[in-house]
Amino acid sequence: MISDQIRISLLGPLEITPPLGRPAEDPPFQVTAVKLRQVLAMLAVNANTMVSTEQLIDELWPYGPPRTVKTIVQTYVYQLRKLFRRTFHGPQRPQPLTTRPGGYLLAVPRDNVDVFTFQRLLEQGRSSLDQGEPAVAAEQLRASLELWRGPLPADIVHGPFLQGLSVFLEEQRLEAVSLRIEADLANNRHRELVGELRALVATHHLHESFHVRLMQALHRSGRRSEALNVYHQLRRVLDEELGLEPSPEARRIHQEILVSS
Structure with missing residues (x-):
């Protein structure tokens, strides 16, 4: 047909x-x-x-x-x-x-509508990462992100349904970025990720996951003091803007960096 x-x-x-x-x-x-x-x-x-x-x-x-x-x-x-x-x-x-x-x-x-293809590739990438296949996951997640040419839908008036879908898909896009970075870290690409993560932290300063991944990338690149500074920046931002403390994961990674030689 x-x-x-x-x-x-x-x-x-x-x-x-x-x-x-x-x-x-x-x-x-x-x-x-x-x-x-x-x-x-x-x-x-x-x-x-x-x-x-x-x-x-x-x-x-x-x-x-x-x-x-x-x-x-x-x-x-x-x-x-x-x-x-x-x-x-x-x-x-x-x-x-x-x-x-x-x-x-x-x-x-x-499968002929990019929204559904993106969601399928995101789920495949998440599953591959959970199964300990970071190289496969990174490829799938990159493929999902390559479908994005801008926000959804960039040139269409939004009513309540399309506006809600746009917000939901933007959250999924950020999740795909975070998972792809996690996969790249598992593939020892930490040095390549530092610049991208600094840009993401600057753009999404309340997105804790990007701060955590930046801490990891910097620490694995031998930049321990910079990694600790990222944690202090995260703690300050969360406290000033949301009245919150960093998550248990962020605190755990901060402690690992502190005790490392």
Whole structure:
């Protein structure tokens, strides 16, 4: 099926990659209208799962829908179907956007949507790390992070669902970075990580994991005093901004550095 070949990228600007081998005269698939992009994003991040009309309404008009809202939603879906039909025409190209009782479904494999590919690679990397395979984990986590071209979705208006998903995926991205760094440390790449970790600590100064990994990278690079300074900086920031103490892991690593020769 032609829908099996459509690829949708949301980790950054919205991109629709048409099937290989389509006629050269086919126009590019471009969605410029703000609400249409929002509808397409909602359908894509729920690929192969029905999105109800009510979910679309809540996303597009969080502060109250217009009086003819269901007709407007039907119009948006019709316009998207026209774009699919115009771009992927032909007798062997079934319509990927279908109507279901109470909603709509975009029949595209989830592996063809970068959000799901990212999450799958993140889970594989976490599992490989847990199983003591840091080299495999680092490769999987790098592959997951290479899918990111910017925040999700960079050029689409956010309603409550897409805004929540954007926040969730950004947290997952930071987790993927942290796990990849953990894997690289296990692969003895500590010297290569110092610069990256300093940048991450400066950007995410309340993200304790990056401070801890920087302490480890510096200590393993023979820079014990700098590693201790990172701990003191972390302790000060947590105390001043959150009224908290460093975690047991941070305190344990700090103690290990203190007693090391």
